[in-house]
Amino acid sequence: MTPGLFLLLAAASLVVGMASGPRWPRLWLALTLIGAGAALLAAGLVLFGAPDWEWWSGFPVGGEKLHLRLDGLSALFLVLLATVGGAGTVYAHEYWPDRLYPDSAPRGRFWWSTLLLSLGWVLVSSNGLHFLLGWELFTVSAYFLVTLDRTRRDVRAAGWLYLVASHAGTACLFAFFALLAARTGSWELGPMLREQTGLAPLFWLALAGFGVKAGVFPLHIWLPSAHANAPSHVSAILSGVAVKMGIYGLVRFSGWLPMPAAAGWVVLGLGAVSALLGIAFAMAQNDLKRLLAYCTVENIGIILVGLGAALLGVAQGDAAWGRLALAGALLHVWNHGAFKSLLFLGAGSVLHATGTREMSRLGGLWRVMPWTAGLFALGAVAVSGLPPLNGFVSEWLVYLGLFGAVTGRSAAAWMALPAAIMLAAAGALALATFVKAGAVVFLGAPRTQAAEHAHECGLGMRVPMLTLAGVCVALGLAPGLFWQAISRATGAWHPAWAGAGAPAPLFTLGAVQIILALFAVLAAAWLWSRALANGVRRDLTWDCGYAAPAARMQYTSGSFSGITAGWFGWILRPERLLRRPRGPLPAGATRVERVPETVLEKVILPVGDVVLQASTAVRRLQHGRLQFYVLYVVAGLAAIAALVLTGGVR
Amino acid sequence: MITVLDIVARLALWLVLAPLLPGLINKVKAWVAGRRGPPVLQLYYDLARLWQKGVVMSTLASPGFVAGPAVAWVALLGAAMLLPLGPAGAVFSFHGDVLLLIYLLALARFGTTWAAMETGSAFEGMGAAREVSYAVLAEAAMIAAVLTLSVQTGSISLATMLEPTAGAGAALLAGGLFTVLLAENCRVPFDDPNTHLELTMIHEAMVLDHSGPPLAVILHGAAVKLLLFSVLLTQAVLPMGDLSPLAAAGALAGGVLAVTVGVGAVESLLARFAFRRVPLLLTTAFLLCLFALLVAWRGGAP
Numbered sequence: 001m002t003p004g005l006f007l008l009l010a011a012a013s014l015v016v017g018m019a020s021g022p023r024w025p026r027l028w029l030a031l032t033l034i035g036a037g038a039a040l041l042a043a044g045l046v047l048f049g050a051p052d053w054e055w056w057s058g059f060p061v062g063g064e065k066l067h068l069r070l071d072g073l074s075a076l077f078l079v080l081l082a083t084v085g086g087a088g089t090v091y092a093h094e095y096w097p098d099r100l101y102p103d104s105a106p107r108g109r110f111w112w113s114t115l116l117l118s119l120g121w122v123l124v125s126s127n128g129l130h131f132l133l134g135w136e137l138f139t140v141s142a143y144f145l146v147t148l149d150r151t152r153r154d155v156r157a158a159g160w161l162y163l164v165a166s167h168a169g170t171a172c173l174f175a176f177f178a179l180l181a182a183r184t185g186s187w188e189l190g191p192m193l194r195e196q197t198g199l200a201p202l203f204w205l206a207l208a209g210f211g212v213k214a215g216v217f218p219l220h221i222w223l224p225s226a227h228a229n230a231p232s233h234v235s236a237i238l239s240g241v242a243v244k245m246g247i248y249g250l251v252r253f254s255g256w257l258p259m260p261a262a263a264g265w266v267v268l269g270l271g272a273v274s275a276l277l278g279i280a281f282a283m284a285q286n287d288l289k290r291l292l293a294y295c296t297v298e299n300i301g302i303i304l305v306g307l308g309a310a311l312l313g314v315a316q317g318d319a320a321w322g323r324l325a326l327a328g329a330l331l332h333v334w335n336h337g338a339f340k341s342l343l344f345l346g347a348g349s350v351l352h353a354t355g356t357r358e359m360s361r362l363g364g365l366w367r368v369m370p371w372t373a374g375l376f377a378l379g380a381v382a383v384s385g386l387p388p389l390n391g392f393v394s395e396w397l398v399y400l401g402l403f404g405a406v407t408g409r410s411a412a413a414w415m416a417l418p419a420a421i422m423l424a425a426a427g428a429l430a431l432a433t434f435v436k437a438g439a440v441v442f443l444g445a446p447r448t449q450a451a452e453h454a455h456e457c458g459l460g461m462r463v464p465m466l467t468l469a470g471v472c473v474a475l476g477l478a479p480g481l482f483w484q485a486i487s488r489a490t491g492a493w494h495p496a497w498a499g500a501g502a503p504a505p506l507f508t509l510g511a512v513q514i515i516l517a518l519f520a521v522l523a524a525a526w527l528w529s530r531a532l533a534n535g536v537r538r539d540l541t542w543d544c545g546y547a548a549p550a551a552r553m554q555y556t557s558g559s560f561s562g563i564t565a566g567w568f569g570w571i572l573r574p575e576r577l578l579r580r581p582r583g584p585l586p587a588g589a590t591r592v593e594r595v596p597e598t599v600l601e602k603v604i605l606p607v608g609d610v611v612l613q614a615s616t617a618v619r620r621l622q623h624g625r626l627q628f629y630v631l632y633v634v635a636g637l638a639a640i641a642a643l644v645l646t647g648g649v650r
Numbered sequence: 651m652i653t654v655l656d657i658v659a660r661l662a663l664w665l666v667l668a669p670l671l672p673g674l675i676n677k678v679k680a681w682v683a684g685r686r687g688p689p690v691l692q693l694y695y696d697l698a699r700l701w702q703k704g705v706v707m708s709t710l711a712s713p714g715f716v717a718g719p720a721v722a723w724v725a726l727l728g729a730a731m732l733l734p735l736g737p738a739g740a741v742f743s744f745h746g747d748v749l750l751l752i753y754l755l756a757l758a759r760f761g762t763t764w765a766a767m768e769t770g771s772a773f774e775g776m777g778a779a780r781e782v783s784y785a786v787l788a789e790a791a792m793i794a795a796v797l798t799l800s801v802q803t804g805s806i807s808l809a810t811m812l813e814p815t816a817g818a819g820a821a822l823l824a825g826g827l828f829t830v831l832l833a834e835n836c837r838v839p840f841d842d843p844n845t846h847l848e849l850t851m852i853h854e855a856m857v858l859d860h861s862g863p864p865l866a867v868i869l870h871g872a873a874v875k876l877l878l879f880s881v882l883l884t885q886a887v888l889p890m891g892d893l894s895p896l897a898a899a900g901a902l903a904g905g906v907l908a909v910t911v912g913v914g915a916v917e918s919l920l921a922r923f924a925f926r927r928v929p930l931l932l933t934t935a936f937l938l939c940l941f942a943l944l945v946a947w948r949g950g951a952p
Contacts, residue, residue: 364770387750387754392750392753400746403746404806406801407804409801425786425787432785438764438767443710443767443770444770509746512728512750516724520720520724524721528717530701531705534704535705539706542769543771554772555767555774555775559776560778563780563784564786
């Protein structure tokens with residue numbers, strides 16, 4: 001069977017699922033899973049050997065013939081879409097059921113199928129017009145998914161912000177595709193565009209448009225609130241796949257278009273800044289899902305560092321290190337999709353069980369939710385980029401790219417050196433962030449009643465998390481097996497980087513990771529059995545002899561991040577409210593610390609206010625009094641006459 | 651077969667020699683202060699005693715309380731095995747193994763801080779928060795040092811990076827790496843391993859609740875980490891590639907000893923810094939490594 005037939009099957013089952021979803025949830029579940037499986041097969045076939053698949057329709061749609069193409073790069077992202085989409089579908093079935101949400105659940109299923117379908121459409125369409133149509137449909141269906149629970153004010157605000165920001169990005173893309181079509185005379189997209197050197201400046205439009213969707217640092221304003229307020233399976237697909245579509249666009253068009261000379265430098269710089277500042281913001285958050293959302297900004301940064309290094313590598317004579325960096329970036333697309341979706345689904349289970357995302361109201365959940373706690377811990381290790389899991393493999397490849405630029409003493413080293421140092425600092429901060437998130441939520445004593453009486457999530461929510469955790473482990477322990485797929489994608493991006501076996505160290509690294517995992521498990525079992533043999537006594541936590549430790553005395557999320565939040569205070573701009581205890585018998589005292597959405601609240605909103613004030617001022621000219629309008633016309637005519645008479649216009 | 655023997659021998663070397671260093675440091679400190687001090691082998695006795703003891707665990711702790719130290723210990727030993735040992739070279743090395751070493755150290759940090767957070771004690775939270783925060787600066791300095799070495803040698807593999815003669819910025823690198831060593835191993839002036847005031851500690855505050863075999867594993871792991879940093883520092887700075895194997899082995903042992911005595915001397919002569927000055931000192935270490943990097947870059951192609 002060719003990939004095309006599988007894609008047809010996937011599309012058909014998703015369309016039927018879309019139609020039947022609102023009515024029959026079980027049928028929807030089965031059909032969506034079949035669709036995801038078929039898409040996975042199609043993409044897998046292309047990645048592991050089958051030739052690229054291309055198809056033109058004989059009939060025009062919207063004035064243009066359909067042109068579908070599944071090459072290595074689209075297939076790589078399609079695998080991600082199918083995996084996270086499938087896991088999210090199973091999760092949603094239990095997490096957002098008709099029983100609890102009679103109103104929004106049927107609607108949610110419809111938009112979920114639409115989202116999957118339009119994402120797939122964007123990935124395979126090879127015509128600018130159809131690409132834009134799919135892009136818009138995907139944006140809108142994601143909006144409806146974010147605002148499923150629209151009775152809440154902050155959900156509506158988050159959805160609105162998402163819609164506005166997305167359309168600002170889409171406007172850039174409209175301009176991009178329209179200019180592209182105007183210059184080439186056709187909406188057709190493909191590698192042939194690379195020959196037309198005049199197209200290079202268009203990349204900046206693409207960078208802005210796709211950058212908004214990807215959440216690159218100053219353009220990330222929509223991302224935290226949308227991810228935090230959406231239902232958790234939607235957060236998972238937003239962070240795991242939808243944000244990656246921005247990356248897909250950047251990778252796709254940086255491969256198909258001729259590149260301006262500065263592109264690599266700018267992308268690499270943006271990536272390094274996003275990585276460091278994204279994780280600094282994540283560390284300062286007290287809302288579990290907002291923390292995960294900011295961490296997405298960091299990971300997008302890592303991917304962009306890889307892409308930027310690859311662009312520099314191409315510009316400097318197809319250096320081999322560029323290929324490693326690109327392979328790292330593309331593998332990180334998969335890795336981040338797997339572990340971040342796992343973490344968002346874990347956060348969803350916590351939210352489901354306790355009703356809060358506020359970490360200071362949680363704690364001690366491992367006792368009631370051992371599965372979720374264990375899987376979240378695994379995701380935390382992976383997202384911190386630690387061996388032996390998958391996050392390390394892709395970060396390692398990106399580092400190899402950067403180090404290659406340095407040891408090769410190419411000009412790119414001037415950017416690679418600071419980027420490597422910033423990545424290292426970001427990695428250490430990611431570790432700090434996820435020790436904090438995992439520990440404050442799952443360890444210690446429950447801080448509230450809600451956390452104490454939580455319950456483990458059901459099988460329907462556990463299975464998708466287990467699947468994603470399995471992906472994290474497989475990609476970590478056997479990275480060599482997936483090299484062929486990654487290599488196919490790098491070849492689609494730059495033909496000179498196709499084929500060739502995996503770099504030898506990748507297999508060595510895989511072997512080391514397996515040994516490491518094995519010994520870690522053995523050592524833990526050995527230590528545990530030794531402790532049991534010597535006798536284990538359970539007693540109160542030793543708080544330096546204090547006999548009545550209470551849950552509220554524990555270190556909180558805010559106190560844990562205090563040191564680093566201080567270092568990044570110049571950009572975090574935390575708002576503090578302090579009322580000290582006064583007098584011999586103080587009635588009360590408060591201390592509130594909040595990290596605002598700095599870029600949004602301190603930059604975008606003030607600018608928006610100025611624009612609004614200016615518009616209000618200008619609006620005074622429009623008041624409905626006819627005599628003044630006549631005056632405007634006369635004044636206008638007089639001005640034109642003056643211009644003509646003085647010879648200003650010829 | 652020979653490789654297996656080699657691995658076993660190295661592992662044994664690391665396992666057996668590591669606890670010697672804290673004993674030596676304590677001897678140096680006692681000597682400077684005019685005391686007799688504890689025996690050099692004190693840590694060995696402590697470890698043996700702890701291994702026999704029962705465990706008291708907080709009622710709040712999950713299995714991660716024991717798994718964390720075990721994972722950290724494996725990660726530290728793994729990192730140690732990656733390190734070449736002077737003339738004996740590395741057991742195995744590959745392109746980019748130095749990054750694995752840095753991230754294994756990070757994995758160890760994850761294990762110990764996670765275990766510290768298990769108990770819900772504010773003191774341990776404090777220790778863990780400090781550990782992970784200061785590590786941000788220490789890791790930046792580490793990667794700058796590693797970049798220096800790879801610029802000097804044109805390689806990303808520990809075996810070749812550490813082998814040849816030290817570059818022009820060796821003194822800068824030594825200063826930077828020594829400061830990182832002090833910070834990562836929680837020595838004065840960053841932390842005081844002897845104090846009993848929990849509010850002012852990092853490492854000791856994290857292990858307040860540990861006892862018995864898990865504590866033994868943590869203490870042994872800390873000793874391995876100290877030895878690892880001393881070996882790394884010595885090989886990064888001393889030009890050992892030019893010496894005969896015997897002389898190189900002697901230089902390595904002498905270098906490690908010198909570092910150990912240096913740590914003891916710093917501990918005897920300095921007091922612990924106030925916490926707000928710690929980032930300043932770490933930034934200085936980072937800048938030292940950065941200047942070493944610039945010097946190496948100016949030094950021309952290898």
